[in-house]
Amino acid sequence: MSDLLWSFLLVCAALGFGLSISGLLGWVERKQSAVMQDRIGANRASIFGLRLIGLFHPIADALKTVTKEDFEPPFALQPWHRLAPTLSLAFSMAALAALPYGDTVVFADRSWSLQPLPLSAGVVFMLGMLSLGVHGVVMAGYASNSNYALLGGLRGAAQMISYEVSMVATLAAVLFVYGTLDLGAAARWQAEHGWGILYQPLGFLLFLAAGAAETKRIPFDVPEGESEIVGYFTEYSGMKFVMFMMTDFIETIVLSGLCTALFLGAWHVPGIAAIPQPWLGLAQVAVFIFKTLAMIFLLMQIRWTLPRFRFDQLLRLGWKNLLPLSLANAFVTLWAVYLLS
Amino acid sequence: MSEQRSPSPYPLPNAGEETTAGLERHPVRAVERPPFGLRERIYVVEVWLGLAITFRHLFVNLWRHTRRALGLGGPPGAVTIQYPEDPAVVARRARSRHRLLKRDDGTPRCTACMMCETICPAECIHIRAEGSPAVIVEKRAKSFEIDLGLCVFCGYCVEACPVDAIRMDTGEVTLSALSREELLWTMPELLGDEPHGPHPLWPGGESEKRPGRFVY
Numbered sequence: 001m002s003d004l005l006w007s008f009l010l011v012c013a014a015l016g017f018g019l020s021i022s023g024l025l026g027w028v029e030r031k032q033s034a035v036m037q038d039r040i041g042a043n044r045a046s047i048f049g050l051r052l053i054g055l056f057h058p059i060a061d062a063l064k065t066v067t068k069e070d071f072e073p074p075f076a077l078q079p080w081h082r083l084a085p086t087l088s089l090a091f092s093m094a095a096l097a098a099l100p101y102g103d104t105v106v107f108a109d110r111s112w113s114l115q116p117l118p119l120s121a122g123v124v125f126m127l128g129m130l131s132l133g134v135h136g137v138v139m140a141g142y143a144s145n146s147n148y149a150l151l152g153g154l155r156g157a158a159q160m161i162s163y164e165v166s167m168v169a170t171l172a173a174v175l176f177v178y179g180t181l182d183l184g185a186a187a188r189w190q191a192e193h194g195w196g197i198l199y200q201p202l203g204f205l206l207f208l209a210a211g212a213a214e215t216k217r218i219p220f221d222v223p224e225g226e227s228e229i230v231g232y233f234t235e236y237s238g239m240k241f242v243m244f245m246m247t248d249f250i251e252t253i254v255l256s257g258l259c260t261a262l263f264l265g266a267w268h269v270p271g272i273a274a275i276p277q278p279w280l281g282l283a284q285v286a287v288f289i290f291k292t293l294a295m296i297f298l299l300m301q302i303r304w305t306l307p308r309f310r311f312d313q314l315l316r317l318g319w320k321n322l323l324p325l326s327l328a329n330a331f332v333t334l335w336a337v338y339l340l341s
Numbered sequence: 342m343s344e345q346r347s348p349s350p351y352p353l354p355n356a357g358e359e360t361t362a363g364l365e366r367h368p369v370r371a372v373e374r375p376p377f378g379l380r381e382r383i384y385v386v387e388v389w390l391g392l393a394i395t396f397r398h399l400f401v402n403l404w405r406h407t408r409r410a411l412g413l414g415g416p417p418g419a420v421t422i423q424y425p426e427d428p429a430v431v432a433r434r435a436r437s438r439h440r441l442l443k444r445d446d447g448t449p450r451c452t453a454c455m456m457c458e459t460i461c462p463a464e465c466i467h468i469r470a471e472g473s474p475a476v477i478v479e480k481r482a483k484s485f486e487i488d489l490g491l492c493v494f495c496g497y498c499v500e501a502c503p504v505d506a507i508r509m510d511t512g513e514v515t516l517s518a519l520s521r522e523e524l525l526w527t528m529p530e531l532l533g534d535e536p537h538g539p540h541p542l543w544p545g546g547e548s549e550k551r552p553g554r555f556v557y
Contacts, residue, residue, distance in 0.1 A: 032399065034419070035398075035399050035402045035403055035406070035418070035419075036395045036396075036398045036399040036402070037398070038398065038402060038418075038419050038420050038421075039419050039420070039421050040419045040421040040423075204387060301392060301395055301399070302388070302392065303393045303397060304395065305388075305392050305394075305395045306388065317384075321383075321384075328394065
């Protein structure tokens, strides 16, 4: 019973982490882009004259989207049109649960796992959830029953499937090194032998590129087509549109978390083992969240630095550059692991 | 508009006619396109170079924001003007609200020559002339109204004025109003003698409305 309760609490905490950070990412995106472009950024939302460097803007956004008219086009195919944003968001949130936020903690004469979903095939689960997210995109495009949305959905499907291939090949290389599919075990391996980025520097870069493409954000925002080409959520408004936006943000968090777990040592920093046992868990969670936030910061910076790829450039990069490189990386790694073992 | 405008004092070359005007001052320069080598094609290096620029801006600006927030001064971290609180900074050459100028003795410089009213493409200037008691000029403006609701801020009136009586250098650009009456500026207001307030449009009445003018 207490196991179940503990798992439930952990899942709630992971969801709370993902949702609060994704809410905050709207503020981070505005302010980070503003500061790097010599601007100030949104700072007008205030409560009793208190502006707090624009931190109330996410609340204002939420109020606005909740109270906004939820227009459903009469020609949309129901219930798929309503289902698509839910599906999109649900899969990305499910992936949050498998991240290794910390190792096991010994407290009150028993050990508590800090990973909400300690699967033995955690990486496969994460990849599955990220791949299922494509269904939301395609469903949104198809169910909108509009040519623009359909083309956006097809672009999204082509892009996400293309980059998943190289992502899987990149992850395969890392997993050859760790010899496990368990994210918790991979974290423990890194704590023992050194961070994954030391063994797979090229894999890290490739994973970053493929991961950025998975989040469907600039420079890979072809499915969305923020400014000029019209994307898969053209026919969505109000909260359903925001659910797609949140999907992108949560996918950013998930990818940053996965990157942290597989390349940046997850909850490990040198010397963390010296902390006494019950507090070690808290320190591990703090370290993991800090690293994840740092990765999000880097992804945000990339998003505000690079211009968008043209669609043919995007597919060329995916199939002709990333895929051969990641396959070569995987085969070289496999060979090296075979020779060393 | 049906009336003929006078030919431009700066004639353009006719089609097909070759001209070298300006070329001796601005010779054509061929700019070499930088070579697109391996480093550009693998993209990774260029991405990090771009990121270095944006990261530099980010951290320098954060440092400056922090210094100023702590009251240490230093250069500002952003070029933003917080507009409604801080006044808008208008360039000195920007065309803003018109003003009429006076001579040294305080009389308006305007001689009611109608050049500005004639050239005005929006037909927003409306002058009524009268005989001038001064010896040096024949006429003066009895009334001089500008309807800013029609004005397109082209500055042709300033260009056309032979006696430098009208300028657009007040720096006032917040000229919005809630009614059309508030957009009409009369001569004492343009001269700066009276504060601006709402006026009945075209105070001369129905007979003053010229044919073809937009009638409210």
